[in-house]
Amino acid sequence: MSAQIRESRDKSVGKGETLLEVRNLKKYFAVTEGVVRRRAIGNVKAVDGVSFTIARGEILGLVGESGCGKTTTGRCILQLETPTSGEIVFEGVNLEKLDQKAMVAWRQKIQVIFQDPYSSLNPRMKVGEILGEPMRVHRVEPNAAKRRQRIAELLTVCGLPAKFADRYPHEMSGGQRQRVGIARALCLNPDFIICDEAVSALDVSIQAQVINLLEDLREEFNLTYLFIAHDLSVVHHLCNRVAVMYLGRMVELAESDELFDNPMHPYTQALLSAVPVPDPTVEAQRSHQVPKGEVPSPINPPSGCVFHPRCPLAVDSCRAQVPEFRELKPGHWVACPRV
Amino acid sequence: MAKLLEIENLRTQFFTADGVVRAVDDVTYDVNEGETVALVGESGCGKSVSALSILRLIPWPPGRIVGGSIRFLGKDLLQLSDPEIRRVRGHQIAMVFQEPMTSLNPVLTIGLQLTETMQYHLGMSNEQAEKRAVELLRMVGIADGERRLQQYPHHFSGGMRQRVMIALALSCEPKLIIADEPTTALDVTIQAQILQLMKDLSNRMGVALMIITHNLGVVARYADRVNVMYAGKIVEEGTAEQIYHSPKHPYTIGLLASVPRMDQHRGRRLVPIEGQPPDLTKLDNGCAYRPRCRWAFDRCAQAIPPLEHVGDGQMSACFRKHELGDDVKAAS
Ligand SMILES: Nc1ncnc2c1ncn2[C@@H]1O[C@H](COP(=O)(O)OP(=O)(O)O)[C@@H](O)[C@H]1O
Ligand SMILES: Nc1ncnc2c1ncn2[C@@H]1O[C@H](COP(=O)(O)OP(=O)(O)O)[C@@H](O)[C@H]1O
Ligand SMILES: [Mg+2]
Ligand SMILES: [Mg+2]
Numbered sequence: 001m002s003a004q005i006r007e008s009r010d011k012s013v014g015k016g017e018t019l020l021e022v023r024n025l026k027k028y029f030a031v032t033e034g035v036v037r038r039r040a041i042g043n044v045k046a047v048d049g050v051s052f053t054i055a056r057g058e059i060l061g062l063v064g065e066s067g068c069g070k071t072t073t074g075r076c077i078l079q080l081e082t083p084t085s086g087e088i089v090f091e092g093v094n095l096e097k098l099d100q101k102a103m104v105a106w107r108q109k110i111q112v113i114f115q116d117p118y119s120s121l122n123p124r125m126k127v128g129e130i131l132g133e134p135m136r137v138h139r140v141e142p143n144a145a146k147r148r149q150r151i152a153e154l155l156t157v158c159g160l161p162a163k164f165a166d167r168y169p170h171e172m173s174g175g176q177r178q179r180v181g182i183a184r185a186l187c188l189n190p191d192f193i194i195c196d197e198a199v200s201a202l203d204v205s206i207q208a209q210v211i212n213l214l215e216d217l218r219e220e221f222n223l224t225y226l227f228i229a230h231d232l233s234v235v236h237h238l239c240n241r242v243a244v245m246y247l248g249r250m251v252e253l254a255e256s257d258e259l260f261d262n263p264m265h266p267y268t269q270a271l272l273s274a275v276p277v278p279d280p281t282v283e284a285q286r287s288h289q290v291p292k293g294e295v296p297s298p299i300n301p302p303s304g305c306v307f308h309p310r311c312p313l314a315v316d317s318c319r320a321q322v323p324e325f326r327e328l329k330p331g332h333w334v335a336c337p338r339v
Numbered sequence: 340m341a342k343l344l345e346i347e348n349l350r351t352q353f354f355t356a357d358g359v360v361r362a363v364d365d366v367t368y369d370v371n372e373g374e375t376v377a378l379v380g381e382s383g384c385g386k387s388v389s390a391l392s393i394l395r396l397i398p399w400p401p402g403r404i405v406g407g408s409i410r411f412l413g414k415d416l417l418q419l420s421d422p423e424i425r426r427v428r429g430h431q432i433a434m435v436f437q438e439p440m441t442s443l444n445p446v447l448t449i450g451l452q453l454t455e456t457m458q459y460h461l462g463m464s465n466e467q468a469e470k471r472a473v474e475l476l477r478m479v480g481i482a483d484g485e486r487r488l489q490q491y492p493h494h495f496s497g498g499m500r501q502r503v504m505i506a507l508a509l510s511c512e513p514k515l516i517i518a519d520e521p522t523t524a525l526d527v528t529i530q531a532q533i534l535q536l537m538k539d540l541s542n543r544m545g546v547a548l549m550i551i552t553h554n555l556g557v558v559a560r561y562a563d564r565v566n567v568m569y570a571g572k573i574v575e576e577g578t579a580e581q582i583y584h585s586p587k588h589p590y591t592i593g594l595l596a597s598v599p600r601m602d603q604h605r606g607r608r609l610v611p612i613e614g615q616p617p618d619l620t621k622l623d624n625g626c627a628y629r630p631r632c633r634w635a636f637d638r639c640a641q642a643i644p645p646l647e648h649v650g651d652g653q654m655s656a657c658f659r660k661h662e663l664g665d666d667v668k669a670a671s
Contacts, residue, residue, distance in 0.1 A: 233598070233600060257605055274528045275527055276554070277556055277602045279602070
């Protein structure tokens with residue numbers, strides 16, 4: 001795809017209808033202590049008031065260091081966790097209000113691709129069964145012969161030989177298993193796919209193959225992705241917009257090039273300066289202001305702005321006040337009163 | 340610069356039920372005093388085995404060094420007796436691994452682990468060693484050393500444990516630190532802290548650093564010289580500038596085209612290397628990269644291309660190394 005085509009596609013993307021809206025999502029986990037008599041000693045505020053929308057056809061990136069709440073956000077959307085509070089609205093429907101039957105239909109529309117294809121694929125099932133079972137259960141393709149044909153098509157689309165239907169997961173390489181994971185996500189004709197560290201475990205040459213595949217599939221099937229990853233270079237490359245999380249909060253959200261050209265939140269700036277660029281000349285000229293210290297525990301997170309203990313711009317009021325998420329430029333949102 | 344480590348024609352193999360794994364296959368490179376050298380390549384290409392070979396830590400069975408020499412400060416490490424090689428390990432050459440939890444003993448305090456090696460290798464008294472341990476912890480950015488020495492590894496976060504490993508590596512004033520994916524398991528800000536710390540300490544103390552990694556960004560930021568490894572062989576060697584700005588091996592060119600770059604605007608489509616790395620039990624008498632190579636021709640199947648000079652100290656193991664220049668620009 002030429003840069004020009006891609007740019008014009010980027011412009012049209014995100015202007016369309018809203019597919020998913022997450023409103024003030026919170027997910028707290030109780031932390032307990034003691035073996036015999038368990039008692040609650042506090043909450044892990046895994047996700048603490050996160051809001052965003054995703055337009056149909058868009059790829060939204062969700063980045064941040066481990067433990068900042070990316071996976072939990074994805075699991076809440078998938079209804080694998082019950083949110084402590086907040087709303088998840090998909091195609092205009094509030095998911096909490098759905099009855100059992102509507103939920104089954106809805107579940108087909110949202111799929112997930114995990115980081116570790118090995119642990120997410122049943123080792124005792126052949127690839128053909130891994131892909132065929134959901135189609136049979138959800139009656140996407142009740143006819144066995146047609147199902148076999150569709151499995152062959154899916155494998156081909158994902159860059160695997162159709163004969164891989166007869167293989168077991170352990171008979172494939174990591175990259176091939178990840179392709180099976182993608183084929184499985186596609187088999188129920190979803191609208192929306194959550195990719196949770198979907199390319200993180202792959203070597204760079206294989207990672208590039210899978211990234212291109214994800215781009216092509218999005219184009220071909222008009223898919224929408226929430227792309228969760230800790231690798232900022234990959235996220236920048238693939239996503240139209242990027243949201244940065246820190247300790248359960250969203251600290252910045254902007255279009256991809258804008259965020260990487262002009263990061264405004266002190267945490268985003270520190271995060272970007274920590275990522276090395278594969279070019280020694282560029283590296284020699286960059287400033288490397290790496291944030292000091294480590295991410296604090298989410299059990300009793302810092303008051304006010306959760307980043308204040310590590311923030312070079314922090315003033316007294318940052319300790320007391322939770323920063324408001326403000327739109328400083330069209331489409332560029334920042335949770336910091338100091339910028 | 341004086342040569343510290345000279346590896347020549349090293350071959351390490353594993354004799355398994357599936358056949359002979361040629362994990363390190365005729366590898367030659369050196370490390371000069373005080374410099375930072377990177378060994379870069381994708382998983383399974385033989386990086387760790389080549390590092391473990393240097394310290395003779397290859398488990399037999401099934402593995403064995405079957406040929407070559409490893410000269411360190413003029414001595415061939417492969418000819419040393421077991422007690423002699425043990426004195427080199429940890430004392431003159433130290434290693435930092437990806438997962439510090441597996442190299443730290445979970446039931447001993449950090450203090451004991453630090454002081455024990457200094458007492459063994461440097462003949463320090465307990466008191467001297469403890470004082471030095473507190474100093475080392477401060478150097479790697481761990482405050483409150485006296486208290487920290489009483490703690491066990493599980494009291495430390497992943498990043499802190501890696502700092503302890505670096506303190507341990509530095510404790511005997513080695514000439515060379517081999518860091519095998521030291522930050523792969525860590526978050527990017529902690530990765531930057533740890534690598535910067537290693538680089539600063541190596542500069543300050545004149546310790547040479549060998550960084551083993553699959554991350555091309557890390558190599559670009561920290562390495563003076565780079566060895567690119569593929570299927571058990573070094574396929575290209577040069578300064579960081581040479582490797583990134585005028586690569587002379589198709590695999591290096593392929594790697595650079597397949598990584599996304601955060602410093603450039605979106606729009607470029609990644610150019611992956613098609614196919615997969617070969618099975619190291621099934622290598623033939625041709626170039627191992629040729630099934631994935633755009634430039635491959637008849638000769639690549641008939642002989643293994645030797646690692647040869649392409650000018651200015653840069654080396655490439657490709658029959659068409661002199662023809663690659665223009666294509667590189669076309670591909671990027
Ligand atoms: N089931 C759970 N019980 C308790 N704490 C949890 C649970 N799941 C996640 N957490 C905690 O929530 C926080 C966010 O986790 P997660 O969403 O997995 O982060 P990320 O995906 O960004 O690495 C972490 O501190 C994690 O330990
Ligand atoms: N103990 C072992 N037994 C058999 N094969 C091994 C053993 N250790 C490593 N290998 C093989 O040697 C090759 C190189 O491995 P390694 O040096 O660990 O790769 P890298 O560090 O580059 O990821 C791989 O093919 C691996 O499977
Ligand atoms: Mg996660
Ligand atoms: Mg390794």
